[in-house]
Amino acid sequence: MFYSGQEIIEIAVRIEENGYAFYTAAADNISESNDVRSLFLDLAEKEVMHISIFQKLADRFESEKFEFNPEDASDYMNHLAESHIFGKPGTGVELAKTVTTPKEALAIAFKFENDSVTFYQELFKRTETDARKLISQIIDEEKEHAAEIKTFM
8 A cells, every 4th residue: 555745744744733733722721830831832833843844845755655565554544543642633722622730731742742753753664765864853853852841741
């Protein structure tokens, strides 16, 4: 089974958009913790940067094909749809509405960043072009985000 580069980019952009929506909404809901609020606003800005990067890559990725054997394809798509907490449209804002404490928001953010690392690692494994460098950079940034969030937990 093959997925076009454009399809993969659309998934990546949706993940980053949901991350941005979550971080901004959670920051608005958690005003009593200035450090966590500042962290979330900073992470929101970084998600916007990732969106921009992926959108610029869209044309270069169009010729890229991502191959999954039939067994992996099912598992992989299930991972995207079910495991990644921001894999579905609109999830970021909806999830932020459920947050009542900074600790809850941090736990969601930590899972989001780790899910993103997993997604981008899968993308990296199936990419053969020079886009691997950029994907590797984004993986490193997502790992840094997770580590930064962990210091607040």
